[in-house]
Amino acid sequence: MSRTTFLDVLYKFHTDSDTMPPSKLIPLLKLFSFVDNQLKLLIDNQLYTVTKPHQIKDLFQRLHAEYHGSPVLLLDLLKNKVKWFHPRAQLFPIDAVKSCSKCDLFLRFSELPAPLDDIKIPDPFDL
Numbered sequence: 001m002s003r004t005t006f007l008d009v010l011y012k013f014h015t016d017s018d019t020m021p022p023s024k025l026i027p028l029l030k031l032f033s034f035v036d037n038q039l040k041l042l043i044d045n046q047l048y049t050v051t052k053p054h055q056i057k058d059l060f061q062r063l064h065a066e067y068h069g070s071p072v073l074l075l076d077l078l079k080n081k082v083k084w085f086h087p088r089a090q091l092f093p094i095d096a097v098k099s100c101s102k103c104d105l106f107l108r109f110s111e112l113p114a115p116l117d118d119i120k121i122p123d124p125f126d127l
């Protein structure tokens with residue numbers, strides 16, 4: 001038994017006029033369309049390209065290498081400049097910034113170079 005994905009339902013809905021999806025999905029499916037064999041999403045009269053995870057990871061790596069900005073800046077660039085969409089887009093720029101060797105503000109704690117110094121604590125009743 002094969003599992004039907006949301007993309008399969010979208011494709012059937014847009015290519016086969018005889019196939020009717022469940023009534024609860026119809027308002028959601030109308031936001032999506034296929035243009036030049038690419039899945040597009042219409043949000044606030046803006047057409048966004050729906051991307052795969054590896055494509056959006058590569059894009060965030062390139063954008064961060066160019067601007068060295070925070071994750072919020074990278075998300076703004078994704079929305080306003082590139083016009084791409086991915087449902088979990090908020091997770092990818094954080095990883096792109098944390099993996100950058102030039103950005104020490106967001107460096108992972110395990111990679112911090114400072115060693116911890118020992119502090120001697122005196123016994124409570126010693127004078």
